[in-house]
Amino acid sequence: MTIHLLNWCLVASMGLLSLAVAAEPVVSVSSHYYQISGDTAKALRREMNSKSKVSQNGKRYDAYTAWSVKWRYTWDKTEHHCEINHVTTTVEVTFTLPHWQNYEEAPNALQQQWDAYYQALVAHEQGHQAFGVKAAEEIEQGILNIGSRENCKRLERDANAFGYKMIAEYSALEKQYDRDTNHGMNDGAVFP
Numbered sequence: 038m039t040i041h042l043l044n045w046c047l048v049a050s051m052g053l054l055s056l057a058v059a060a061e062p063v064v065s066v067s068s069h070y071y072q073i074s075g076d077t078a079k080a081l082r083r084e085m086n087s088k089s090k091v092s093q094n095g096k097r098y099d100a101y102t103a104w105s106v107k108w109r110y111t112w113d114k115t116e117h118h119c120e121i122n123h124v125t126t127t128v129e130v131t132f133t134l135p136h137w138q139n140y141e142e143a144p145n146a147l148q149q150q151w152d153a154y155y156q157a158l159v160a161h162e163q164g165h166q167a168f169g170v171k172a173a174e175e176i177e178q179g180i181l182n183i184g185s186r187e188n189c190k191r192l193e194r195d196a197n198a199f200g201y202k203m204i205a206e207y208s209a210l211e212k213q214y215d216r217d218t219n220h221g222m223n224d225g226a227v228f229p
Contacts, residue, residue, distance in 0.1 A: 060181075062106075062126040062173035066166070070136035076143055078150060078229035085135050085228070098220060099228070101133040102162045104169025108176050108200050112189055119189035121196060124181045126173040130166045134158070154228040161221030165211060172207035176200045 073084035091101040110124040137143075137151060179199050186192040218224055 060124075060126065060174040060177035062128050062170060062177060064128045064130065064170055064173075066130045066132070068132040068134060070134055072138050073135050074138045076139070076147070078147060081137065081151070082229060089133075089135065091133055099135055099226070100158050100162050102165035103131045103133075104166060104172075105129045106169060106173045106176060106200075106204060108173075108180060110180055110196060112192060114189055118185040118187060119192045120185035121181055121183055121192065124177045126177040128169045128173045130169055132159075132162050132166075134162070150229065153225060157225030157227075158221060161218060161224060161226045164214060164218075164221075168207045168211040168214065172203050175203045175207075179203065 071088045071090065073081060073088055075081040075084050085099050086097060089097055089099055091098040106126060106128050108124060108126045110121050112119050113122045140148060140151070143151075176199070180196045183192070183196055183199060186195060215221075220226070
């Protein structure tokens with residue numbers, strides 16, 4: 038009885054340890070700003086329309102988030118199989134946002150209007166970032182659990198194919214996010 042209980046506790050402990058291992062991508066974030074100035078909402082809108090380099094399908098946008106996921110893994114090789122033993126992922130995120138240069142000199146009401154817009158804009162862009170981070174988590178966990186293959190070349194091919202599949206899936210989800218939110222406008226990212 039004691040031996041069975043000890044074995045069960047050991048198996049249960051091992052199960053808890055495997056559940057506790059979560060994907061933890063390394064995320065680096067940088068921001069690029071294009072400079073705008075103005076003392077009215079219309080002037081700020083004109084500045085963003087003319088200075089933003091963010092465009093897609095002929096439409097210009099106020100902000101953009103680019104993310105890139107990279108993965109690395111190692112494996113154990115035996116005579117009969119090859120199996121992943123460690124995976125790391127990194128996510129590089131770059132935000133492109135407007136920076137209102139003469140904010141401090143503007144009327145308080147315009148500052149408040151801008152602050153509400155900018156908060157919604159940044160929140161929307163952070164939503165884009167979340168897709169990159171989630172893709173990295175899925176890649177890290179999925180490659181780690183891909184199982185063994187008869188040789189390392191096949192394992193490498195399958196692991197990378199899984200990674201690229203997740204990138205494609207999360208890129209599609211991100212496009213749907215923009216459609217659902219009207220590029221953040223439905224959530225307040227519209228100025229004026």
